[in-house]
Amino acid sequence: MKRLLSLIAISAALAFGGNALAQEKKADAPAAAPAAAASADAKPAEPAPAVPGAPAAAAPAAAPAAAPAPTPNKGDVAWLLTSTALVLLMSVPALALFYGGMVRSKNMLSVLMQVFVVFSLIVVLWCVYGYSLAFTEGNAYIGGLDRLFLNGTFDAAKGEFAMAATFSKNTPIPELLFVAFQATFAAITCALILGAFAERVKFSAVLLFMVIWFTFAYAPIAHMVWFWAGPDAYTDPKLVDGLNAKAGLIWQWGALDFAGGTVVHINAGVAGLIGAYLVGRRVGFGKEKMTPHNLPMTMIGASLLWFGWFGFNAGSALEANNFAVLAFMNTFLATACAVLSWIFFEWMFKGKPSMLGAASGAVAGLVAITPAAGNVGIPGAFAIGLIAGAVCLWGVSGLKKMLKVDDSLDVFGVHALGGILGAILTGVFNSPALGGPGFTADWVTGTVIKAADYSIVSQVITQAKAVGVTVIWTGIVAFIAYKIADLVIGLRVPEEEEREGLDITAHGESAYN
Amino acid sequence: MKLVTAIIKPFKLDEVREALSAIGVQGITVTEVKGFGRQKGHTELYRGAEYVVDFLPKVKIEAAIKSELLDQVIEAIEKSANTGKIGDGKIFVFDLEQVVRIRTGETGAEAL
Numbered sequence: 001m002k003r004l005l006s007l008i009a010i011s012a013a014l015a016f017g018g019n020a021l022a023q024e025k026k027a028d029a030p031a032a033a034p035a036a037a038a039s040a041d042a043k044p045a046e047p048a049p050a051v052p053g054a055p056a057a058a059a060p061a062a063a064p065a066a067a068p069a070p071t072p073n074k075g076d077v078a079w080l081l082t083s084t085a086l087v088l089l090m091s092v093p094a095l096a097l098f099y100g101g102m103v104r105s106k107n108m109l110s111v112l113m114q115v116f117v118v119f120s121l122i123v124v125l126w127c128v129y130g131y132s133l134a135f136t137e138g139n140a141y142i143g144g145l146d147r148l149f150l151n152g153t154f155d156a157a158k159g160e161f162a163m164a165a166t167f168s169k170n171t172p173i174p175e176l177l178f179v180a181f182q183a184t185f186a187a188i189t190c191a192l193i194l195g196a197f198a199e200r201v202k203f204s205a206v207l208l209f210m211v212i213w214f215t216f217a218y219a220p221i222a223h224m225v226w227f228w229a230g231p232d233a234y235t236d237p238k239l240v241d242g243l244n245a246k247a248g249l250i251w252q253w254g255a256l257d258f259a260g261g262t263v264v265h266i267n268a269g270v271a272g273l274i275g276a277y278l279v280g281r282r283v284g285f286g287k288e289k290m291t292p293h294n295l296p297m298t299m300i301g302a303s304l305l306w307f308g309w310f311g312f313n314a315g316s317a318l319e320a321n322n323f324a325v326l327a328f329m330n331t332f333l334a335t336a337c338a339v340l341s342w343i344f345f346e347w348m349f350k351g352k353p354s355m356l357g358a359a360s361g362a363v364a365g366l367v368a369i370t371p372a373a374g375n376v377g378i379p380g381a382f383a384i385g386l387i388a389g390a391v392c393l394w395g396v397s398g399l400k401k402m403l404k405v406d407d408s409l410d411v412f413g414v415h416a417l418g419g420i421l422g423a424i425l426t427g428v429f430n431s432p433a434l435g436g437p438g439f440t441a442d443w444v445t446g447t448v449i450k451a452a453d454y455s456i457v458s459q460v461i462t463q464a465k466a467v468g469v470t471v472i473w474t475g476i477v478a479f480i481a482y483k484i485a486d487l488v489i490g491l492r493v494p495e496e497e498e499r500e501g502l503d504i505t506a507h508g509e510s511a512y513n
Numbered sequence: 514m515k516l517v518t519a520i521i522k523p524f525k526l527d528e529v530r531e532a533l534s535a536i537g538v539q540g541i542t543v544t545e546v547k548g549f550g551r552q553k554g555h556t557e558l559y560r561g562a563e564y565v566v567d568f569l570p571k572v573k574i575e576a577a578i579k580s581e582l583l584d585q586v587i588e589a590i591e592k593s594a595n596t597g598k599i600g601d602g603k604i605f606v607f608d609l610e611q612v613v614r615i616r617t618g619e620t621g622a623e624a625l
Binding site for chain 2: 102289290291292350351352354356357360396397398400401410413
């Protein structure tokens with residue numbers, strides 16, 4: 001533990017030192033940022049539209065001196081502020097309670113603590129370097145360091161806020177708002193992983209793993225999927241290729257991920273699965289009873305997740321517009337469908353419809369509709385919800401038995417599987433022929449693809465490629481990160497401590513007295 | 514003196530207590546217990562994990578009584594705790610050597 005603390009101290013010192021350097025450098029060359037932002041000379045045409053996460057760095061600053069810069073719409077700002085707070089609610093307390101209710105009472109606080117602290121840790125790292133790596137211009141895989149410590153998002157001397165792009169031209173939002181919104185995504189993604197190795201992992205090892213995985217898996221994948229120059233830069237067909245080339249790899253392919261099927265759920269789900277294998281099974285797994293200690297808390301957690309998810313999905317439109325409404329409705333409907341489908345299949349094949357089943361079905365539906373939220377129409381929401389309930393039920397029962405893994409809270413069965421399903425079906429139900437909105441085929445004119453030109457097959461292939469890259473990337477990074485945490489600290493608590501429970505042995509307190 | 518111990522279904526506790534009071538039993542001790550008998554347990558299913566719960570919750574009551582009351586007590590418990598379904602429980606009877614009331618030091622039947 002002391003070793004870990006000193007590690008943290010050293011890295012903090014380095015980070016702050018780095019920031020000081022960055023500040024000095026900035027003083028030397030104050031004009032650097034705007035110059036880089038001159039991406040206004042390149043414009044793209046063919047990629048997908050509903051990709052959230054428009055980067056701020058490049059697009060807005062490029063506004064020519066002549067026209068006055070557009071100001072943010074107050075409705076957009078208000079909605080995104082609200083959405084950000086809603087996504088915070090999804091982690092603490094919603095996810096913490098959802099997970100906490102499913103573990104044994106002796107480990108309740110350890111789960112709450114891990115979610116609470118990992119969330120906080122990632123928000124801090126996000127503001128130190130994560131945002132910059134994910135959402136500034138770099139190469140197709142990772143961004144740059146222009147925004148270290150959120151440098152340049154607010155100019156105190158001039159009292160000016162930098163602007164970030166949305167999905168509509170001349171509709172900026174303050175970049176700091178985009179930073180905050182995306183911070184909650186990064187943080188909840190990391191917190192999701194915790195369910196896979198709950199009840200036996202060492203707290204300090206979790207923190208070290210999260211730092212590594214966040215840096216080398218979350219930030220690059222967010223960049224690959226969501227970084228692009230923003231619609232304002234696309235002013236002339238001649239610029240399109242150049243602008244597209246500056247976007248993230250998966251964005252360039254045209255993969256659709258509205259709110260994080262790949263970036264959040266597949267990413268976390270696969271990292272969780274690797275963790276469950278490497279940390280190993282809980283002592284007594286398969287022999288002793290490991291029943292959820294408080295399903296009412298799990299139900300409250302799932303319900304708050306549903307509530308908060310409106311911010312996650314509808315907020316990902318980045319504007320308070322029609323696509324936010326579509327995402328909102330789809331999030332509503334698909335989740336309800338998944339609850340019904342999960343419990344009816346459970347009823348049919350296992351005898352009884354269960355509360356845990358209903359709560360799990362809701363989460364499965366939410367996960368699956370995430371990449372599709374603003375990318376499919378109402379028929380898509382019905383289909384994705386109904387399929388997700390059934391498939392994820394299989395994920396936590398049949399598939400889990402085949403994998404022979406102790407993924408304690410089914411992070412893989414629900415999040416990875418639901419995420420993959422949602423990502424693939426997004427390619428199907430995005431098609432205007434199936435009631436979907438299609439995607440923007442030409443950002444210069446803002447033209448949406450014609451129904452006749454839409455190929456479900458090719459879009460599904462694109463989606464599958466995005467899924468494949470995410471699975472492989474996060475799998476490799478997670479494997480290495482666990483190995484490092486194991487070597488430096490050790491992943492597991494000793495067996496005695498595991499038997500006594502992590503609440504007492506790791507945190508020195510009991511959930512219930 | 515006799516000590517009567519009965520294992521009954523938890524929801525029958527009030528009826529049994531009333532029946533015993535009615536025939537003059539002065540006090541009983543109640544414990545929540547778990548156990549198994551012919552009723553067996555049940556199965557719980559949490560997502561993919563299935564657990565057989567062998568031990569079911571029951572209530573154990575203990576009453577120390579005068580020997581002459583025994584038949585009435587047994588009858589009272591038998592009637593009041595009966596549902597006719599499996600799992601109604603059992604009654605055990607022991608000889609009781611000595612009883613002491615702590616406050617006064619009384620012993621034997623006077624202390625009951």
